[in-house]
Amino acid sequence: MQKTRPGVIVICGPTASGKTDMAIELSRIFKASILSADSMQVYRNMNIGTAKPDPEELRRYPHAAIDIIDPDEAFDAAAFARLGRKEIQHNFEKGFLTIVAGGTGLYIKALLQGLFRGQPAEPESLARLEREAREAGSASLHGRLSLKDPEAAAKIHPNDTFRIVRALEFFEATGKAISDRQQEHDFSDRPDYAVVKIGILTDRQTLYERINARVDRMLEKGLEQEVKQLLSMGYGPELKSMQAIGYRHMADILQGRVSREEGIRLLKRDTRRYAKRQYTWFNADPEILWTAPESWEEMLPEIKKKLTSQGASFSSSLTS
Secondary structure, three states, rough: OOOOOOOOEEEEEOOOHHHHHHHHHHHHHHHHOEEEOOOOOOOOOOOOOOOOOOOOHHHHHHHEEOOEOOOOOOOOOHHHHHHHHHHHHHHOOOOOOOOOEEEOOHHHHHHHHHHOOOOOHHHHHHHHHHHHHHOOOOHOOOOEEEEEEEEHHOOOOOOOOOOOOOOHHHHHHHHHOOHHHHHOOOOOOOOOOEEEEEEEEOOOHHHHHHHHHHHHHHHOOOOOHHHHHHHHHHOOOOOOOOOOOOOHHHHHHOOOOHHHHHHHHHHHHHHHHHHHHHHHHHHOOOEEEEOOHHHHHHHHHHHHHHHHHOOOOOOOOOOO
């Protein structure tokens, strides 16, 4: 007899592609709980710029890992993996699937595959390298990584700033290549889940139009007031949370570093660039089944089949 395993449906893709709407619809169909995999939605008082579901949606369809820490508190992929695995187990014990929805690829990878247990990151070094990446570009740091750890550089895309910075920080802190440590420990705590991964695929022009429209809606909803409030609460622009897209741009506008027109232009540009990096990350995962936003319902029988074949037990409103 096949072992019953916790069932997980992953909904991933770039910002503004429609992940939240799909997660809510799938939660209805599969009677599943939703776990947000968004590195910014964990923060309280950061609602508009993170595109959180609105209060009514959250009331009707609660999302785990939203509004759990303050903007000056530390949170990372390892913390998300611990939280998410507890949530998945809790849902499993109650007979529910878990829908993991979000665009933070590292969080999803840590949850489903584990992270190697290496040298703790040094915050000051990370901040310095992240600043260098913003000023000189990630490709410049990737070239530096190629000299120090060619194996890691070969596996990391030149636009993947996070992994480049982490690999360089690790080398600076230990004098060793991160690839050597990963060979020993990488993904050693992979959980035993039944998993189906769905990626939302939108043509680039349509996605960019959606991104630009979303930024306009954020501004209409009061992004400027939200950032003003955060600054007045003592959450300075140097915080990791306040360096996120949207928040750093609005802080620059409010503090006179750029004009409003230029700040908004950069916000839209950087959001589009972020979406491109997200596609690069998710395209590297061969397990993802891609679908257009308007045709995802056609995949429902395949989702059910894959979950069942892997040993997930669940109820759904599907008739076949």
